[in-house]
Amino acid sequence: MVQVDVFWSYALGASFASAAARQLRKTDKPFESKFFSYTMVFLACIFGPSGIYLLWQFPHWETMQVASTWGDLPAWLVVVFSVTNITQGILGFFVSYLFIRKGRFYAAHLQVFIGYFFMFFILIYGWDGSGWQRFLYDPTVNNGVLWTPGTHMGLDFITSNVALTLYGMGVILVPALVIPMVRWIRMGAYIDPDVRHQDVPAPISLAIFIGIAIFCVNLGSAGAAAILCWLVGKVTGVGIGIIVGLPLFLALAWFLLLRENMPGYKVYRRIFIQEPVK
Numbered sequence: 059m060v061q062v063d064v065f066w067s068y069a070l071g072a073s074f075a076s077a078a079a080r081q082l083r084k085t086d087k088p089f090e091s092k093f094f095s096y097t098m099v100f101l102a103c104i105f106g107p108s109g110i111y112l113l114w115q116f117p118h119w120e121t122m123q124v125a126s127t128w129g130d131l132p133a134w135l136v137v138v139f140s141v142t143n144i145t146q147g148i149l150g151f152f153v154s155y156l157f158i159r160k161g162r163f164y165a166a167h168l169q170v171f172i173g174y175f176f177m178f179f180i181l182i183y184g185w186d187g188s189g190w191q192r193f194l195y196d197p198t199v200n201n202g203v204l205w206t207p208g209t210h211m212g213l214d215f216i217t218s219n220v221a222l223t224l225y226g227m228g229v230i231l232v233p234a235l236v237i238p239m240v241r242w243i244r245m246g247a248y249i250d251p252d253v254r255h256q257d258v259p260a261p262i263s264l265a266i267f268i269g270i271a272i273f274c275v276n277l278g279s280a281g282a283a284a285i286l287c288w289l290v291g292k293v294t295g296v297g298i299g300i301i302v303g304l305p306l307f308l309a310l311a312w313f314l315l316l317r318e319n320m321p322g323y324k325v326y327r328r329i330f331i332q333e334p335v336k
Contacts, residue, residue: 059112059119059120059121059122059180059181059193060109060113060120060121060122060135060139061121061122061180061184062176062177062180062181063109063139063142063143063146063177064142064143064146065146065173065174065176065177065180066105066173066174066177067101067105067142067143067144067145067146067147067150067173068146068147068149068150068169068172068173069150069169069170069172069173069174069177070097070100070101070105070147070150070173070235071097071101071146071147071148071149071150071151071152071154072150072151072153072154072166072167072169072170072172072173073150073170073235073239074093074094074096074097074100074151074238074239074242075088075093075094075097075150075151075152075154075155075158075166075169076154076158076163076166076167076169076170076329076330077093077238077239077240077242077243077246078091078093078242078246079154079158079163079166079246079330080246080247080249080250080334081093081242081245081246081249082155082158082159083158083159083161083334086159088151088152088155093242094151096238097147097148097151098144098148100147100234100235101143101144101147101148102144104230104231104234105143105147105231106140106143106144108227108231109139109140109143110136110139110140110143111223111227112220112223113131113136113139114128115223116196116198116219116220116223117130117131118197118204118205119192119193119195119196119197119220122184122189122192122193123192123195123204123205126197126204150169150170150173153169154166154167154169154170157169161333161334162333163330163333163334164323164326164327164330164333166330167326167329167330168316168326170271170276171271171275171276171279171316171322171326174272174276174277174280175276175279175280175283176280177280178276178277178279178280178281179280179283179284179304181193181280182280182281182284183280183283183284183287183288183300185296185300186296187284187287187288187291187296187299188207188208189284190210190284191205191207191208191209191210192205193215194210194211194212194215195209195210195211195215196211196215196218196219196220196221198218198219198220199211199218199219236265236268239264239268240261240264240265240268243259243264243329243330243331244258244259244261244264247331250334252332252334252335253331253332257331257332258331259328259331263328264328264329267325267328267329268329270325271325271326271329274325275315275321275322275325275326279307279311279315279322282307282311283303283304283307283308283311286303286306286307287299287300287303287304287307288303289303290302290303290306291303
């Protein structure tokens with residue numbers, strides 16, 4: 059969706075860089091690496107086109123029910139959306155690389171958390187608490203009736219035209235994302251003399267923990283943040299709810315979830331295996 063893809067793209071770029079952390083740590087030319095080349099191909103040939111297709115086919119859903127047809131979309135918005143789907147991925151890759159060069163693998167992986175967290179938060183909360191309702195509504199299976207506040211399809215959304223399109227895209231996108239990440243993490247661990255071979259996770263184990271990081275740590279955090287913002291907003295109003303609730307949650311998340319030896323840290327630790335020996 060237009061409002062979330064900039065964060066998703068950032069998370070994707072950071073994911074690829076973090077997966078190749080041990081290989082990238084020694085290079086001062088990250089943009090000449092095969093890892094960046096693959097990232098660019100993924101963004102330009104898979105992720106970017108998928109967003110453009112959704113925007114054209116389902117402009118109402120892709121804009122979180124703000125636009126009802128193509129005519130509502132200014133040309134500059136479409137161009138910016140198309141470009142940022144790639145540039146934000148480059149930014150995520152580069153920021154993660156900067157942490158990798160300093161030997162701070164966990165900080166690089168936190169860029170993945172940041173991208174996915176804000177992506178999921180907008181999907182769930184949006185800007186007015188109705189993000190999840192906007193997400194779970196497809197006018198193409200409701201006789202073209204546009205979304206109105208308080209309207210959603212619930213579980214019926216899983217058989218909607220939008221959902222079926224997403225499933226088809228996922229068949230291509232998910233393997234193209236996860237398989238290289240798993241291969242690069244394992245390859246980097248095997249060439250690191252400070253990592254014992256028996257400590258390198260099996261491919262399926264790594265894939266599972268990547269899924270746990272995305273859908274439990276990141277999505278779960280975004281859901282909890284949305285609830286906190288909603289509760290604060292009930293007292294103070296929607297705007298203040300976000301201004302107060304979001305920073306408060308992020309502070310709590312750091313101390314209770316993401317700090318060293320906290321649950322979120324342990325999940326990411328299983329992915330990056332260990333910080334490099336200084």
